[in-house]
Amino acid sequence: MKNQVVKIEAPELSLIEESKAAKIKATFEPMVIMLEGFEESYNDVIKEAQEAITLEVTSKAKRLRLDIGKVRIQTAKLKDTEKEEYKRAANAIQGVHNVIVWAVADKESKLKEIEDHFATLETERLKSLQVERVNLLSQYVQDAQERNLSSMEDDVWDAYLAAKKQSHIDLIAAEKQAEADRVERIEADKKERLRIEAENEQLRKEAVERERVAKIEREKLEKEAQLRNEQARKEHQARVAKEKAENEARKLAANAELNKRLALEAQLAAKEQAEIEAVEQEAARVQSELNKGDTDKVNDLKNDLAALKSKYNFNSVKNKTMYNSVGLLIDKVINHIK
Numbered sequence: 001m002k003n004q005v006v007k008i009e010a011p012e013l014s015l016i017e018e019s020k021a022a023k024i025k026a027t028f029e030p031m032v033i034m035l036e037g038f039e040e041s042y043n044d045v046i047k048e049a050q051e052a053i054t055l056e057v058t059s060k061a062k063r064l065r066l067d068i069g070k071v072r073i074q075t076a077k078l079k080d081t082e083k084e085e086y087k088r089a090a091n092a093i094q095g096v097h098n099v100i101v102w103a104v105a106d107k108e109s110k111l112k113e114i115e116d117h118f119a120t121l122e123t124e125r126l127k128s129l130q131v132e133r134v135n136l137l138s139q140y141v142q143d144a145q146e147r148n149l150s151s152m153e154d155d156v157w158d159a160y161l162a163a164k165k166q167s168h169i170d171l172i173a174a175e176k177q178a179e180a181d182r183v184e185r186i187e188a189d190k191k192e193r194l195r196i197e198a199e200n201e202q203l204r205k206e207a208v209e210r211e212r213v214a215k216i217e218r219e220k221l222e223k224e225a226q227l228r229n230e231q232a233r234k235e236h237q238a239r240v241a242k243e244k245a246e247n248e249a250r251k252l253a254a255n256a257e258l259n260k261r262l263a264l265e266a267q268l269a270a271k272e273q274a275e276i277e278a279v280e281q282e283a284a285r286v287q288s289e290l291n292k293g294d295t296d297k298v299n300d301l302k303n304d305l306a307a308l309k310s311k312y313n314f315n316s317v318k319n320k321t322m323y324n325s326v327g328l329l330i331d332k333v334i335n336h337i338k
Contacts, residue, residue: 137149140164309326
């Protein structure tokens with residue numbers, strides 16, 4: 001069935017002057033002619049697609065879609081040019097554009113559907129394959145739906161599925177073995193615990209018996225120790241009483257001897273003190289006589305000491321501080337001589 005040819009009969013054309021409307025029609029008429037030139041090819045592709053979509057048909061659909069698309073692109077360019085030149089006829093131009101674009105878009109859509117036939121079939125096949133493989137892999141892994149499985153080649157997929165299946169089998173076997181090992185460990189721990197409890201009970205009984213024997217021996221030793229301590233206490237008391245009496249006697253004798261010695265020492269000390277005082281008095285008298293001729297010598301000594309305060313000149317702060325201290329000491333010595 002042949003589709004209806006596009007006619008430029010936009011209602012907006014009736015709103016402008018007839019001459020301008022005619023000019024607009026003339027401007028877009030070539031686009032309509034171009035579109036009509038593709039009409040037969042379009043109908044042929046549609047007819048072939050309805051019978052069977054082959055690679056050749058999809059190739060024709062793509063080529064024709066691209067050619068027809070040029071009409072839409074050229075129409076858009078003419079629209080922009082005419083709208084700029086005829087601003088007052090903008091609505092009329094837009095109406096014509098819409099009619100042509102509508103006709104072209106419908107054809108493009110159908111041709112695109114034919115063009116993408118095998119790509120669509122492939123997408124649907126991959127989706128179906130993904131679901132199928134996810135269902136198979138879900139038996140062995142938890143995140144099968146998150147993995148890209150449909151892109152795998154069949155041999156790669158078979159090897160991948162076999163590996164995951166074997167890993168799953170190995171995991172189950174390992175879990176069973178781990179459970180068996182756990183049960184075995186629990187049983188072994190139970191036996192070991194019973195053995196340790198029996199051994200501890202035997203050790204406890206032996207410890208009780210040792211404690212009983214040790215208690216008897218300890219009580220015996222404590223009694224013997226009490227008897228020895230009592231005997232030692234009595235002997236100690238007797239010895240202390242004897243030593244106390246002897247110490248008191250020695251103290252009395254020592255005090256008498258000490259008093260005698262202190263009296264004698266006091267007499268000797270008084271005699272020595274009297275002799276020392278006599279010597280000191282004589283020395284003072286002699287010194288006083290000697291000092292009467294030393295006044296000039298004393299003055300020379302004080303002058304020599306005063307000269308020492310300015311005799312030396314030091315550079316370091318440490319030595320300057322030391323020299324100042326020496327000067328103060330010299331002043332004290334001079335004052336002492338006075």
